[in-house]
Amino acid sequence: MPATAYLDYAASTPVRPEALAAMLPFFSETFGNASGGHAFARAAKSALESARESIAEDLGAEPGEIVFTSGGTESDNLAVEGAARAARARGRGEEVLVSAFEHKAVLAAADRLALEGFSTSRTPVSAGGIIDLDALADAIDGRTALVSVMLVNNEIGTVQPLDQVARIMAVQSPNAVLHTDAVQAAAWVDVASLAADADLVSVSAHKIGGPKGAGALVVRGGVPIVPLFEGGGQERGLRSGSSNVAGAVGLAAALRATVATMAVTVARVGTLRDRLVAGLAEIPGLWINGDPDRKIAGNVHVGIPGVEAEALLVLLDRAGVCAAAGSSCSSGATEPSHVLGAMGLDRSDALASIRLSLGFASVSADVDRALNAIPAAVTQLRASVGAPR
Amino acid sequence: MNALRVLVAMSGGVDSSVAAALLVEQGHDVTGVTLKLWGGESDSGCCSVSDVEDARRVAAQLDIPHYVFDYTDTFDEQVVEPYVEAYATGNTPNPCVDCNRHIKFGRLLDRADALGCEVLATGHHARRVRGANGRVELERAVDAAKDQSYVLAMLTAAQLERVWFPVGELTKAAVRAYALSMNLRNAMKPDSQDVCFITRGGRERFLADRVPARAGSIVDSSGATVGTHSGIARFTIGQRRGLGIATGERRFVIDIDASSATVTVGRAEDLLRSQLRVGGCTFVHDTPAADADLLVQVRAHGEAVSGRLVEGSVVFTEPQPRVAPGQLVAFYDGSRVVGSAVVGA
Numbered sequence: 001m002p003a004t005a006y007l008d009y010a011a012s013t014p015v016r017p018e019a020l021a022a023m024l025p026f027f028s029e030t031f032g033n034a035s036g037g038h039a040f041a042r043a044a045k046s047a048l049e050s051a052r053e054s055i056a057e058d059l060g061a062e063p064g065e066i067v068f069t070s071g072g073t074e075s076d077n078l079a080v081e082g083a084a085r086a087a088r089a090r091g092r093g094e095e096v097l098v099s100a101f102e103h104k105a106v107l108a109a110a111d112r113l114a115l116e117g118f119s120t121s122r123t124p125v126s127a128g129g130i131i132d133l134d135a136l137a138d139a140i141d142g143r144t145a146l147v148s149v150m151l152v153n154n155e156i157g158t159v160q161p162l163d164q165v166a167r168i169m170a171v172q173s174p175n176a177v178l179h180t181d182a183v184q185a186a187a188w189v190d191v192a193s194l195a196a197d198a199d200l201v202s203v204s205a206h207k208i209g210g211p212k213g214a215g216a217l218v219v220r221g222g223v224p225i226v227p228l229f230e231g232g233g234q235e236r237g238l239r240s241g242s243s244n245v246a247g248a249v250g251l252a253a254a255l256r257a258t259v260a261t262m263a264v265t266v267a268r269v270g271t272l273r274d275r276l277v278a279g280l281a282e283i284p285g286l287w288i289n290g291d292p293d294r295k296i297a298g299n300v301h302v303g304i305p306g307v308e309a310e311a312l313l314v315l316l317d318r319a320g321v322c323a324a325a326g327s328s329c330s331s332g333a334t335e336p337s338h339v340l341g342a343m344g345l346d347r348s349d350a351l352a353s354i355r356l357s358l359g360f361a362s363v364s365a366d367v368d369r370a371l372n373a374i375p376a377a378v379t380q381l382r383a384s385v386g387a388p389r
Numbered sequence: 390m391n392a393l394r395v396l397v398a399m400s401g402g403v404d405s406s407v408a409a410a411l412l413v414e415q416g417h418d419v420t421g422v423t424l425k426l427w428g429g430e431s432d433s434g435c436c437s438v439s440d441v442e443d444a445r446r447v448a449a450q451l452d453i454p455h456y457v458f459d460y461t462d463t464f465d466e467q468v469v470e471p472y473v474e475a476y477a478t479g480n481t482p483n484p485c486v487d488c489n490r491h492i493k494f495g496r497l498l499d500r501a502d503a504l505g506c507e508v509l510a511t512g513h514h515a516r517r518v519r520g521a522n523g524r525v526e527l528e529r530a531v532d533a534a535k536d537q538s539y540v541l542a543m544l545t546a547a548q549l550e551r552v553w554f555p556v557g558e559l560t561k562a563a564v565r566a567y568a569l570s571m572n573l574r575n576a577m578k579p580d581s582q583d584v585c586f587i588t589r590g591g592r593e594r595f596l597a598d599r600v601p602a603r604a605g606s607i608v609d610s611s612g613a614t615v616g617t618h619s620g621i622a623r624f625t626i627g628q629r630r631g632l633g634i635a636t637g638e639r640r641f642v643i644d645i646d647a648s649s650a651t652v653t654v655g656r657a658e659d660l661l662r663s664q665l666r667v668g669g670c671t672f673v674h675d676t677p678a679a680d681a682d683l684l685v686q687v688r689a690h691g692e693a694v695s696g697r698l699v700e701g702s703v704v705f706t707e708p709q710p711r712v713a714p715g716q717l718v719a720f721y722d723g724s725r726v727v728g729s730a731v732v733g734a
Contacts, residue, residue, distance in 0.1 A: 315504060334457075334459060
């Protein structure tokens with residue numbers, strides 16, 4: 001059994017060997033600035049464009065539709081703020097709709113737009129963690145500039161019906177832009193098909209075996225976007241700054257490996273996940289957050305009555321099990337999850353919930369370790385004087 | 390010595406950092422925890438992100454696990470709300486005492502138990518000692534100027550059995566010297582001042598946002614009006630400065646009547662009382678005999694004076710200035726804490 005069971009793949013993943021190998025030359029040998037004109041620059045530029053082509057193919061886009069960014073947060077900010085500002089400048093509405101359980105990179109971007117005078121609203125989600133399409137249909141109208149609905153939720157792992165969102169938009173607000181945060185989706189589902197109807201698609205390298213600090217935004221069909229950064233005009237003016245060639249190459253290699261092995265990974269990890277869930281179900285009172293039939297293969301999200309997740313995570317860490325709860329804030333404290341709140345869980349149930357997320361390198365021993373540690377920790381916490389009642 | 394599993398409350402300051410370092414040096418299995426207590430706007434005070442970062446960095450230096458627990462809800466309910474309520478009703482709050490009672494030696498001590506930690510340690514300057522009869526006792530710190538036994542006087546023997554104060558055996562200078570020798574990044578960090586959740590703007594602005602100001606009169610002890618004020622929250626019993634009245638003599642606040650928003654001022658001798666009604670008594674061990682001579686301390690940095698505890702009242706040997714309702718009273722036998730009480734209305 002390994003010394004530690006890493007069950008936090010939704011937070012970050014190890015870099016895949018093929019991604020690391022692909023990146024290494026671009027730190028030292030081929031270090032040129034891709035914007036230059038000499039041999040070193042040309043080599044870097046060539047690698048950057050090859051990466052772009054590879055990513056475009058895997059995401060079902062054209063190479064000219066791929067904008068490299070520093071990661072999921074920047075992609076989300078650029079999509080939501082950039083597209084909304086551009087739409088307003090063209091008189092195409094000033095209303096922004098986001099689902100209530102988006103990542104903070106989308107919610108905070110929408111809050112920023114609200115300060116700029118946009119009308120923003122959060123579309124409710126069901127108790128099972130699926131966007132409420134009726135509420136969305138009621139909210140969308142001709143003034144809607146942008147709709148942002150994530151493809152897979154980062155906490156509970158539910159896949160959202162993006163095709164149905166697009167269908168509603170096509171009828172009620174054909175000019176509105178659809179953005180999807182596919183950061184948590186890319187490891188588990190075919191983004192090329194499931195996000196085919198989205199105009200803007202965010203992805204991040206480090207959730208799929210690539211490096212941190214690299215991501216991309218698919219910008220389909222020349223959707224107008226106001227950039228976040230000004231400068232040298234790289235990435236067709238949408239993202240100034242010297243290109244992170246190694247990051248782009250790492251993203252491309254990680255995505256290629258992810259897509260190539262997806263069917264096998266989903267089947268293998270899904271089996272591990274099901275065994276983990278079945279084992280945890282022995283804990284009296286345990287419930288599952290998020291509709292189990294709509295989840296990606298790597299997600300386990302459970303609530304355990306009589307237990308505070310904050311304390312459980314300490315005991316699990318001590319037992320060599322790395323898990324997560326809520327969303328981490330800058331201080332490192334665990335805040336009650338806005339995702340669970342949006343699904344209607346009350347505060348104490350949200351604070352009794354933890355996420356165990358598996359990934360491409362998860363092994364059976366990780367599940368064994370978790371199934372040894374978690375029931376014992378729960379028993380210990382429930383027996384203590386401070387246990388919530 | 391037996392190695393125990395110890396949870397250390399690390400504020401990011403030098404005292405609790407050295408407490409953790411000493412326990413690691415002694416070979417204990419130490420886990421650091423920083424409490425996020427206040428999510429309000431004064432995030433430059435205690436438990437701000439930079440304090441958490443200091444604690445985290447020290448824990449990394451000591452190679453111990455470190456976590457942040459979010460107790461903002463309990464802190465709001467048990468510390469901040471009573472603080473505001475006390476000022477609104479003309480009383481004087483004890484936020485540090487409330488925090489110790491409900492957060493550190495309440496919820497966190499329970500959490501230590503839940504986590505299988507035999508001991509909770511903090512950076513308080515006080516000494517926990519074993520008496521000749523084997524009983525656990527709380528004593529004043531080695532560094533008299535830094536002694537914090539007053540704000541710990543409500544702890545009972547059952548709690549003290551599970552609580553350690555490693556730096557209480559050291560002077561503050563020795564704490565800093567030790568931190569320097571260990572190259573702890575916060576060795577020279579200034580001591581925290583005042584109430585942790587109040588920073589810029591001070592108490593008055595904090596309260597102004599939370600307590601509806603109600604103007605009233607300032608009267609003298611004969612009842613004659615000598616001035617006006619914009620709200621009682623600005624006043625505390627015994628206060629001399631900032632009364633906003635011009636008289637020939639020194640005047641002190643001797644009474645605050647919240648219902649009529651009246652502040653009564655008088656001379657220093659008008660504050661003197663020979664007795665003090667108290668409630669909510671706690672004792673480290675047993676209730677002392679009614680005629681036992683005690684030392685009585687009514688302020689964190691006040692002097693302890695001679696008195697006895699008789700039927701719900703402190704009877705002073707010499708009359709003492711009046712103390713506002715809500716204030717903690719600590720009882721000592723020499724330098725040993727006997728118990729605590731809260732000043733009644």
